[in-house]
Amino acid sequence: MMTPDDTDDALALESQLCFALYSTQLAMNKLYRGLLRELDLTYPQYLTMLVLWQRDRQTVSEIGEQLYLDSATLTPLLKRLEAAALITRQRSRQDERQVEIALTEKGRSLREQAKAIPHAAGCAGQCTPEEAAELRDALHGLRQRLDTQ
């Protein structure tokens, strides 16, 4: 049976997946702000460093593909990482349109301090590795379906 406010329920804030995602991301951001304070990184800067720690020397758009960010976001962010002496930005010789991002020694060595962060975050979320992996995979699945729209 259809009640008059079935559509009301659909518009209820707490019933919506999108708000669960939004507010949890806000909380996660807050958590990482604290964890990253002593590394002097913002959360998107940390993600960028993760990408470079996995593979050094990438172009702006290669980094962007992995983070789902474009140059309008990355260029200023990378300039700040450069100002912090964690990376260098240099035009490619082969293709002058591209800018190669490379870690400095300081950038590489920051990785040691960063190693503690995933575990600290896991503790804060009070997730077992299995729970975390399951939720992660569900989110990646959702993102993929959203991306292909």
Next chain:
Amino acid sequence: MMTPDDTDDALALESQLCFALYSTQLAMNKLYRGLLRELDLTYPQYLTMLVLWQRDRQTVSEIGEQLYLDSATLTPLLKRLEAAALITRQRSRQDERQVEIALTEKGRSLREQAKAIPHAAGCAGQCTPEEAAELRDALHGLRQRLDTQ
């Protein structure tokens, strides 16, 4: 057995729940940008309207408690909703520190157009209601654990 790069795996971008959350939220935001274009609302503005459609006449901090946002974010956002003639902002008589936010007739009537959005978003995410509810609850649980840290 411990391999030398166990910690490397922990720092891998795609292995991290936080990045799954981050990138899925970016994708969700992009989806809503499209859906909300004809309502002339941003996504945080839409969430604010959801709060007010559920209960009219709330103070800035009451809205903030539901959205997990503070006045530094809400005040300018609410001023934009006021400029769009969707809400009014008025100092409370009883307590002059508070500002009461109320829907205008235009704000109330926008709800009719918004009714279509949750369903459209559900289709885009290609989730069954059950999947969506399960993921939503898992996220709310995580957020709660993150908040109480």
Next chain:
DNA sequence: GGCGATTGAATCGTGCGCGATATAAATTGC
């Protein structure tokens, strides 16, 4: 009644995200 503490909103500064546009380099087509 008066005064220090608290509360609610606003303001300021910084750093994302991203649509739109610009610019320069490389590639394609003829």
Next chain:
DNA sequence: GCAATTTATATCGCGCACGATTCAATCGCC
């Protein structure tokens, strides 16, 4: 070989988020 198109990055403008601070109103306490 050169004009037209495409590609990679940068720039601009706007709207969040949020830490830090300010300011006025209210509360608590004597």
